[in-house]
Amino acid sequence: MTDATGVAEAMLGLPGFRVLGVEESAAEVVILIEMVDEVVGCPGCGVLARAHGRAAVDYRDLAAFGRPARLRWHKRRWRCEESACATRTWTEESSAFSTRCLLTNRAGAECCRQVGRNARPVIQMAHELGVCWDTVMDAVREHGEPLVDDPERVGQVSALGVDETSWLAATKDHPTLYATGLVDLRAKIVIDVVPGNSSTDLASWLDRQPPEWLEGVRVVATDLAESYRAGLDGRLDHAIRVADPFHVVRLGNRCLDQVRRRVQNATLGHRGRKHDPLYRIRKLMLTGTERLEGPGLDRMLLGLRLGDPDQEVLGAWLAKESVRDVYLADDPAEAELLVDKAIEGCGMDPVDEVRSLGRTLSRWRAEILAHHVTGASNGPTEGLNLLVKKVKRAGHGFRSFANYRLRILLHTGGVNWPAQRPSAPCIRTRSPR
Numbered sequence: 001m002t003d004a005t006g007v008a009e010a011m012l013g014l015p016g017f018r019v020l021g022v023e024e025s026a027a028e029v030v031i032l033i034e035m036v037d038e039v040v041g042c043p044g045c046g047v048l049a050r051a052h053g054r055a056a057v058d059y060r061d062l063a064a065f066g067r068p069a070r071l072r073w074h075k076r077r078w079r080c081e082e083s084a085c086a087t088r089t090w091t092e093e094s095s096a097f098s099t100r101c102l103l104t105n106r107a108g109a110e111c112c113r114q115v116g117r118n119a120r121p122v123i124q125m126a127h128e129l130g131v132c133w134d135t136v137m138d139a140v141r142e143h144g145e146p147l148v149d150d151p152e153r154v155g156q157v158s159a160l161g162v163d164e165t166s167w168l169a170a171t172k173d174h175p176t177l178y179a180t181g182l183v184d185l186r187a188k189i190v191i192d193v194v195p196g197n198s199s200t201d202l203a204s205w206l207d208r209q210p211p212e213w214l215e216g217v218r219v220v221a222t223d224l225a226e227s228y229r230a231g232l233d234g235r236l237d238h239a240i241r242v243a244d245p246f247h248v249v250r251l252g253n254r255c256l257d258q259v260r261r262r263v264q265n266a267t268l269g270h271r272g273r274k275h276d277p278l279y280r281i282r283k284l285m286l287t288g289t290e291r292l293e294g295p296g297l298d299r300m301l302l303g304l305r306l307g308d309p310d311q312e313v314l315g316a317w318l319a320k321e322s323v324r325d326v327y328l329a330d331d332p333a334e335a336e337l338l339v340d341k342a343i344e345g346c347g348m349d350p351v352d353e354v355r356s357l358g359r360t361l362s363r364w365r366a367e368i369l370a371h372h373v374t375g376a377s378n379g380p381t382e383g384l385n386l387l388v389k390k391v392k393r394a395g396h397g398f399r400s401f402a403n404y405r406l407r408i409l410l411h412t413g414g415v416n417w418p419a420q421r422p423s424a425p426c427i428r429t430r431s432p433r
């Protein structure tokens with residue numbers, strides 16, 4: 001191809017359009033285009049239409065050779081000459097251009113892929129294309145919502161995970177706002193996110209699901225939140241409820257931290273400092289004994305001897321270890337013995353925090369043991385939480401829950417992305433032969 005118009009059109013890549021000219025500056029490339037159709041029928045009656053002037057309309061397209069690109073479409077207006085026809089005049093349209101937004105469809109789809117699939121900040125895309133934040137977000141919604149709403153995205157879920165995440169940090173106007181994530185534990189995708197973490201937030205989501213879908217859920221894994229337990233009641237009673245091991249172990253860790261801080265304050269009168277014996281062993285104490293080696297263990301015991309006169313922290317440490325032991329057992333019968341041992345040990349402890357841990361374990365005994373039978377845990381969602389964090393970092397704090405949900409589901413929701421184009425051949429590979 002050698003003629004200039006042909007070259008320009010090949011680079012434009014929009015069939016049905018011809019290039020009238022190109023204007024360029026350091027800031028952008030402006031490509032003047034028009035549609036090639038010379039003969040057009042009236043959409044109302046089919047009679048041959050008459051040209052009725054033009055109007056130039058600007059669109060942003062994908063950046064061209066490193067500069068933002070603007071397509072200046074000289075849009076024809078057409079008029080119907082048939083007197084009996086209700087259609088008077090209309091402006092030409094093309095499937096390559098959105099009717100709702102000032103981006104071409106391919107630029108809009110790329111915004112959705114970059115912001116959704118790759119979790120890139122909206123503002124980066126806005127700078128790249130030379131549009132404002134809202135234009136990019138409109139395109140993400142226009143192209144992303146159908147992908148998220150696609151009924152093919154979420155199939156039958158046999159193991160459902162329910163997990164709390166914070167979606168908005170506290171400010172002077174509101175406390176930390178929480179959301180509830182619903183996860184397919186087998187497919188490892190987030191199927192939905194709803195605002196709030198109360199029992200009604202979970203219950204109303206469940207009530208919106210088809211009964212036959214709920215029927216197919218065999219296992220539900222949650223953290224040890226009474227609100228989620230209440231939200232499940234009466235809705236998923238046929239499913240086995242599992243207390244997520246990660247959260248159970250964290251409960252033991254938190255109890256230990258509480259006791260350590262309280263004893264630290266009571267004995268030294270201040271919060272932990274670098275050289276305080278208990279502060280120095282805080283991480284060692286959270287390490288599992290099976291991973292503590294000789295010198296570490298000795299250091300920990302020395303710290304306890306120095307900083308824990310009434311052996312309260314030692315008791316909390318033993319309680320924490322007894323909780324961890326439950327998950328070292330593979331056999332359900334052994335696990336049952338170990339849970340009861342942990343509950344009993346906590347119950348006899350003189351320290352309030354430890355006895356309270358024992359009561360929580362006892363309330364969730366059945367759910368804790370269900371892990372050993374079903375093997376279910378929210379373990380897979382811990383990986384998903386990292387992806388959610390990536391989306392949150394890219395968003396720099398969300399103002400709209402709908403946008404937050406959309407971006408999480410585009411990134412981690414198992415969306416079927418439309419095929420873009422055949423992948424380009426690799427020109428010169430840097431990998432050694």
Ligand SMILES: [Zn+2]
Nearest residue numbers: 042045080085
């Ligand atoms: Zn007509």
